[in-house]
């Protein structure tokens with residue numbers, strides 16, 4: 001497995017293995033935990049600045065959401081500029097509005113400097129409303145954008161056969177192949193003397209006076225600074241409690257009429273759908289995404305693919321489905337990412353999280369912000385995205401309730417409804433959380449009859465996990481930790497697998 005799900009993403013073929021043989025006596029300048037776009041971009045930037053860096057990756061480079069993204073590069077975000085103005089003020093919203101083009105420029109600089117072939121192309125984006133309600137929302141987006149000097153142009157034409165009531169054109173967007181890009185960054189990092197340790201799970205660390213000692217599954221790594229680029233910080237970090245995990249679905253289709261849209265598209269349905277075109281190995285595909293939901297809160301995750309496919313079939317002449325996959329992102333409580341010094345650290349531990357659906361941008365921007373902070377330089381985004389900011393916003397209480405108590409009630413109800421009397425009530429290919437003699441177990445029976453039995457209590461904050469039939473994983477509805485059928489960690493914040501109870505080869 002080289003992605004955190006059972007389904008293959010369109011990018012996955014490009015994933016390659018890297019391996020270093022580190023000297024455990026070395027004190028690195030920076031240990032970066034996580035080999036997605038945030039970790040790899042940050043490691044390379046610091047190594048270029050003369051820092052001795054090591055990437056610690058629990059599985060392989062691109063294993064997380066970077067291997068399951070759709071890789072649109074935008075300078076308008078899931079958090080609209082209207083929201084940014086009303087929650088953070090006009091001056092801060094104007095800084096926020098620069099993030100997209102700054103990050104795209106950082107990507108372009110890397111591509112140019114290191115001669116990277118990653119299918120980067122400039123595109124225009126079309127944002128369209130399908131009904132009057134969405135039109136109101138679109139007008140609010142346009143008004144907010146104009147306040148931060150980001151002009152969106154109304155248009156009567158869009159390059160998608162979708163009936164719309166209103167639309168805007170946003171020039172100067174882009175797209176690329178995310179795994180080709182980070183693979184190339186890793187190669188440069190490696191050639192500059194950086195080290196990459198795969199299959200290396202970070203477990204915890206001690207911040208001492210001179211350096212940090214990180215305990216990992218491969219041994220202890222010493223470094224002067226530590227960066228959590230794990231998408232959500234591992235373990236019990238306050239940031240796990242102010243970021244809610246969501247799943248999003250993507251499908252790559254071939255089209256009968258070969259009428260692939262040349263530009264990027266987004267409707268304003270809640271949750272919205274997004275489109276782009278990508279050519280892989282000479283074949284062209286329409287990639288559509290959407291049907292997002294809070295992790296662990298969909299009754300049948302397989303159905304999300306059917307809904308997305310049916311939606312796309314309404315508007316495009318679909319021939320075949322080639323790839324379908326899902327992945328995870330994190331919604332920050334106040335809409336802005338958290339990038340900088342980790343709350344509770346004495347100043348040597350850094351974090352990058354809360355990217356919403358814009359992590360290609362904010363993961364890239366993290367590389368510059370964290371490099372500047374480590375080198376003691378000014379950065380215009382450092383205060384705005386400071387992870388220690390405390391910003392009570394409307395709905396904060398609901399948000400915290402949603403990420404904890406409601407999730408618990410949701411599971412409890414489901415368990416009561418199931419009324420499972422014994423472990424025998426499960427058929428092949430099925431999975432359930434079952435109560436048995438007062439304990440709660442996650443039970444999965446393979447199609448060949450092999451049973452996997454795990455304690456269902458998530459090792460992070462002890463919520464019960466839920467089955468994700470689309471990706472064959474146990475997903476925690478509270479903070480988004482995910483585990484495979486053997487209990488192995490797929491997604492942070494957990495740093496310990498689900499406790500394995502029993503396995504029955506013959507039942």
Ligand SMILES: Cc1cc2nc3c(=O)[nH]c(=O)nc-3n(C[C@H](O)[C@H](O)[C@H](O)COP(=O)(O)OP(=O)(O)OC[C@H]3O[C@@H](n4cnc5c(N)ncnc54)[C@H](O)[C@@H]3O)c2cc1C
Pocket residue numbers: 033034035036037038039056057058059060061062063064065066067068069070071072073074200201202203229230231234247248249250289326327328329352355356357358359360361362363490491492494495
């Ligand atoms: C379906 C989907 C579509 C998206 N589309 C877009 C888009 O079009 N444009 C955009 O800008 N953004 C998009 N996003 C968001 C974006 O893809 C993510 O925000 C981004 O990939 C996150 O990158 P990352 O490096 O922070 O995390 P990841 O890519 O998840 O990498 C984190 C890495 O950390 C490792 N790790 C975790 N815990 C540990 C540990 N304890 N020890 C060692 N390693 C560990 C993991 O194995 C993983 O490889 C999308 C998200 C989804 C779900």
